[in-house]
Every structure is written in C-alpha cells, then in structure tokens.
Amino acid sequence: MKIAELVEILKTIITKNGINWAELEVTGIEQDSRQVKPGNIFVAIKGFTADGHDFIEKVIEKKPALIVAEEERPGIFGVNHLLVKDSRQALALLARTFYGNPTEKISVIGVTGTNGKTTVTHLVTSLLESFGYKTGLIGTIYNRIGDKILPVTNTTPDALSLQRLFAEMVKSEVSHVAMEVSSHALVQKRVLGIDFKTGVFTNLTQDHLDFHESMENYFNAKKELFKILAEQKALPGVINKDDFYGQRILKEVAHPFVTYGIKEQADITAKNVELTNSGTAFTLCYQEEEYPVKVKLLGLFNVYNILAAVGTLLTLGFSLPDIVKNLPLLNPVPGRFELIDEGQDFAVIVDYAHTPDGLENILKSARAITPGRVIAVFGCGGDRDKTKRPKMGKISATLADITIITSDNPRTEDPEAIINEIEKGFFDALPGKYLKEVDRKKAIKTALLLAKPGDTVVIAGKGHEDYQIIGTTKYPFDDRVVAREILRGERR
Numbered sequence: 475m476k477i478a479e480l481v482e483i484l485k486t487i488i489t490k491n492g493i494n495w496a497e498l499e500v501t502g503i504e505q506d507s508r509q510v511k512p513g514n515i516f517v518a519i520k521g522f523t524a525d526g527h528d529f530i531e532k533v534i535e536k537k538p539a540l541i542v543a544e545e546e547r548p549g550i551f552g553v554n555h556l557l558v559k560d561s562r563q564a565l566a567l568l569a570r571t572f573y574g575n576p577t578e579k580i581s582v583i584g585v586t587g588t589n590g591k592t593t594v595t596h597l598v599t600s601l602l603e604s605f606g607y608k609t610g611l612i613g614t615i616y617n618r619i620g621d622k623i624l625p626v627t628n629t630t631p632d633a634l635s636l637q638r639l640f641a642e643m644v645k646s647e648v649s650h651v652a653m654e655v656s657s658h659a660l661v662q663k664r665v666l667g668i669d670f671k672t673g674v675f676t677n678l679t680q681d682h683l684d685f686h687e688s689m690e691n692y693f694n695a696k697k698e699l700f701k702i703l704a705e706q707k708a709l710p711g712v713i714n715k716d717d718f719y720g721q722r723i724l725k726e727v728a729h730p731f732v733t734y735g736i737k738e739q740a741d742i743t744a745k746n747v748e749l750t751n752s753g754t755a756f757t758l759c760y761q762e763e764e765y766p767v768k769v770k771l772l773g774l775f776n777v778y779n780i781l782a783a784v785g786t787l788l789t790l791g792f793s794l795p796d797i798v799k800n801l802p803l804l805n806p807v808p809g810r811f812e813l814i815d816e817g818q819d820f821a822v823i824v825d826y827a828h829t830p831d832g833l834e835n836i837l838k839s840a841r842a843i844t845p846g847r848v849i850a851v852f853g854c855g856g857d858r859d860k861t862k863r864p865k866m867g868k869i870s871a872t873l874a875d876i877t878i879i880t881s882d883n884p885r886t887e888d889p890e891a892i893i894n895e896i897e898k899g900f901f902d903a904l905p906g907k908y909l910k911e912v913d914r915k916k917a918i919k920t921a922l923l924l925a926k927p928g929d930t931v932v933i934a935g936k937g938h939e940d941y942q943i944i945g946t947t948k949y950p951f952d953d954r955v956v957a958r959e960i961l962r963g964e965r966r
Contacts, residue, residue: 583651
C-alpha cells in the first residue's frame with residue numbers, strides 16, 4: 475500500500491502536509507519507536523509516561539516511509555511527515571485502512587461496564603460456539619482467536635494492535651468476536667475505526683476515578699460506545715435496566731435497545747431465582763415466553779450476566795428456545811466466583827472483585843449460599859483510585875463476619891498505608907471483626923485456618939491474575955494456586 479492511499483483518509487485532520495515522496499510503499503505501521511523498520515509509518519503518540527514525539531530523531535535514523543505527529547520536532551523536515559490534530563485518531567484510521575477494514579468482515583460485539591465484562595464476553599462466545607460458530611475474544615484474561623490464546627496487556631488493546639488482531643481473526647475465518655471495551659479505550663480512541671454489530675452495557679459503579687476524576691466523566695466515556703452504535707446504525711444495544719446509568723443511556727442515546735433486568739420491567743427478565751453452592755436456577759422471561767433455566771454459574775450477579783448474553787444472542791437473530799437449550803453448557807469463567815475444592819468442609823471462592831460494587835455483589839452472593847460464616851480476604855491496588863478504599867472496607871465490615879485486610883497490587887505505594895486507608899471503613903466494626911496482614915499469602919492462610927465447616931472464604935481482588943505487582947516488579951502469585959497449596963498441605 476502506498477503512502478498516497480493512506481494519507482487520503484487523514485485529510486480532515488491534517489494541519490501540515492510535508493510529503494514529498496507519495497509513491498513510497500508502506501511496509502507497516504508502528505507507534506513504538508523501538509519497533510520501527512525501514513518503510514514503516516511511525517505515529518507519534520503522547521502517552522501518560524512517555525511522548526512518542528521525543529523519539530522522532532531516533533526514528534528518522536531507521537528510514538521510515540512517513541512520520542505522523544502533532545508537533546514539529548528537529549529533523550522531521552528531512553523526511554515525509556504529516557502534522558495532524560490528533561495522533562490517536564490518525565493511528566486508528568491508518569491501522570483500519572492498512573489492515574483492510576477487517577471489522578467489516580466479522581461481527582464485533584462490544585461489552586462495557588464496570589463489572590461483568592469478562593464474564594459476558596465469555597458467555598456470548600460460548601453460546602455462539604455452541605451453535606457452531608468460530609469466535610474471537612478480546613479481554614482482561616486473554617485474547618483468543620478460535621482455540622489460539624494470546625497474552626494481554628490492557629483490557630482493550632491500542633488501536634493498532636486491535637486492527638492487527640481483527641485482521642488475523644478474519645484470516646482465521648472467525649465469524650464473531652466479543653470484546654471488552656474499557657472506559658480508557660473509549661476516551662483514548664482505541665476503538666475508533668471498529669464497526670460494531672452491537673454493544674452491551676452491564677453496570678456502572680465507582681472505579682477508575684484516578685483517571686476520569688468524576689462519575690459523570692466515567693459515565694460519558696461508557697456512553698460513547700452506544701453513541702458509536704447509533705452513528706453506525708448498528709443492531710440494537712443491550713442494556714441493564716436495573717442500573718441507574720443504564721436507564722440514562724436509554725434516555726440519552728437515540729438508538730434502539732433490548733433491555734434486561736430482575737427488579738425493573740425489562741424485555742428480558744429472571745424470576746424465581748434459586749442460588750445454591752452448586753449452581754443457579756431461575757425462570758427466564760421474554761415477551762410472553764417463560765423457560766426454566768439451570769446453570770453451573772453461581773451468584774445473582776451471574777444471572778444478570780446470563781441475561782446480558784441472552785439479550786445479545788437475541789439481538790444477533792438467534793431464537794430463544796435454541797439459546798435456552800444451550801445455557802446449561804455454560805461454564806464458569808476463570809477467577810470469577812471460582813470455587814477452589816480440595817475436599818475441605820468449607821467453601822473457598824476466588825474472585826476478581828476489586829471495586830465497591832464488585833465486592834458487595836460477591837459477598838452477598840457468598841452469604842446467600844453459606845450456612846456458616848463468610849470470611850473475606852482483600853486489599854486495594856496501589857496507584858489507583860484511593861477514594862474507594864474505605865468504602866470497600868465498610869462493605870466488608872458490613873457483609874463479612876471476619877475480614878483479613880491485605881495487599882493487592884500495591885505497585886509504588888506503601889502497602890501498609892493502603893491497608894490503613896481500607897481500615898477506615900472498619901472504625902465502627904466490633905473488635906475481632908478484622909485482621910491486618912500485609913503478606914497476601916499469609917493472609918490467605920490465616921483465613922483458611924480460621925474457616926470451620928459450613929463457612930465460606932472469599933479471596934477477592936485478583937481473580938485470574940497470576941502475578942502481584944510490588945514496586946514496579948511483577949512477582950509470580952496466583953490466589954488459586956496459593957489456596958490449593960495451603961489446602962492440600964499446610965492446613966493439615
């Protein structure tokens with residue numbers, strides 16, 4: 475592909491055209507200066523920790539076909555260059571065109587919300603696969619093309635990585651891809667250039683306020699996905715009507731929607747919900763139809779996730795009787811209310827809950843299936859929203875019988891300082907209601923030693939993660955592995 479073909483799509487955002495050799499062949503696109511090769515386009519992005527513009531002189535030495543930037547830098551006038559209003563927008567548009575507009579050839583389902591994104595994307599792809607379709611998945615745990623698992627860095631990759639990934643999915647004959655769409659990705663225009671078939675909103679509760687600064691900004695970021703659906707005249711979106719912000723999307727975005735819920739009157743609802751420690755049963759209601767459902771997934775929050783997945787399949791044109799028939803095939807998602815069973819006489823659950831709402835949901839769900847006590851182990855991540863720490867402490871003080879406050883991923887913060895901020899939520903708690911233990915492994919062991927027959931131990935915050943970030947270093951650590959090791963040996 476020649477430079478002239480790619481530049482045409484940027485004409486509305488170009489502020490200065492410095493192209494002298496428009497017929498040069500483009501061999502690739504990069505935003506990482508270290509990866510640039512001769513013939514590549516380098517797009518200089520202003521990041522949070524580094525500015526791509528600072529590396530332009532080094533990139534020039536690698537003989538790129540074109541440099542796209544927002545600002546002039548030394549040496550740039552000696553090579554093909556474009557100055558643009560927004561480098562992120564330019565990157566997304568260039569990547570989409572260079573990789574042949576791949577999302578025009580597959581059905582992309584975007585899932586956004588604070589909690590539930592990972593589970594809903596897994597449920598949607600599992601249901602589609604039960605009908606014989608080859609699927610892709612982009613999310614927090616991993617990216618997947620059919621059976622091929624790829625590692626992840628962010629919940630939603632950057633625009634360039636996304637278009638590469640979609641192109642590979644098209645090449646692998648994937649028909650549908652479910653992707654988690656984070657608020658960061660929407661603000662940073664990572665999903666610009668993607669054609670969405672439909673989108674799902676799960677819920678909105680406090681998280682990422684270190685980035686968004688207010689709940690209103692956070693909501694407006696999430697709402698952007700549904701404005702994109704409206705602009706693209708996509709299929710109806712799928713909205714949790716029980717959520718306050720879901721109701722706002724219904725009012726504020728001019729687009730058709732399918733709604734789901736348990737409390738509010740919605741298109742898809744569940745009633746007669748029965749929660750046990752081996753599965754969940756409920757009656758699924760849609761229009762005049764009612765179907766009994768039994769699934770292996772645990773917890774009321776998973777009823778919402780199933781309703782979201784059902785709504786998505788209905789929107790895509792599948793019949794409800796066929797969908798319901800395949801619901802029992804659904805399996806729990808790794809690190810999401812995952813039971814750790816080593817033959818002990820109490821339950822152990824590992825979950826990714828790391829927000830106030832997530833922790834509340836998980837502890838309420840544990841309480842619903844626990845005849846004895848609920849023992850919680852959790853911490854809060856460092857270098858992230860500090861305001862949620864005492865709130866999560868208060869939730870655990872209210873809903874758990876005993877809490878061990880510990881470290882999550884402290885990053886560059888003092889882990890004891892984080893624990894002390896969580897502890898503020900326990901100031902009204904009775905003595906003996908909580909313990910503090912900085913060492914996460916010791917905290918998990920303490921909880922398991924305290925457990926008696928009929929109790930449930932909830933280890934929250936990290937779920938599927940197989941590492942712990944202390945300082946700037948990632949150390950191997952998996953709550954599930956640690957719990958199993960203790961249950962198998964050290965507890966005896």
